[in-house]
Amino acid sequence: MATVELLFSALPEHVRTARLVAAAVARRAGVDEAVLDEVRLAVGEACTRAVGLHASHGVTTPVRVVLIEDEKKFSIEVGDDAPHLSAADAAAGGPGEASGAPEEGEDDMGLAVISGLVDDVEVTADESGGLIRMSWPTIPAPVLP
Known part of the structure; x- marks a missing residue:
């Protein structure tokens, strides 16, 4: 199992780099060429969402x-x-409401795009951060005689 970890400052100009790295590693991993554009777009949406959340909450740690x-x-x-609000906190106007966090519709739009691009996606979030997991099947490498 090969793993590559990329950390970048939460700036919009670094999202393109994350997209390019993801596509290159996906290609090497054996993801079908026809799906690489979807990989790029989904990673771009997820990274853009993370950058926006960091900016709106004043978080200075890198996006992972x-x-x-x-x-x-x-x-x-x-x-x-x-920090992500629980549904109960959001309904009660709890912590973070006045922090300049993205409007609920803006956040939902990015997640809707990702869900439309990726069949296997999982989104988790709590007060310490969020994680979007996406996966695509790979094509086994041909066995040479």
Whole structure:
């Protein structure tokens, strides 16, 4: 199992680099060429979301992108350190409401795009940060005689 970890300052100009690295590693891992654009777009959306959350919450830690390659699938995890409201806190106007966090619709739009691009996606979040896990099947390398 090969793993690549990318940490970058939460600046929009670094999202392109994350997309390029993800596509290169996905190609090497054996993700179908026809799916590479989806990988790029999904990583771009997830990283843009993380950058926006860091900016709106004043978080200075880097955005994390982990690229994991195994025999049957290629996975990408994009993590942020921004506090996420629970549904109960959001309904009660709890912590973070006045922090300039992205509007709920803006956050949902990025996640909707990712869900439309990736069949296997999982989003988790709590007060210490969030994580988007995405994976794609790989094509086994041909066995040479």
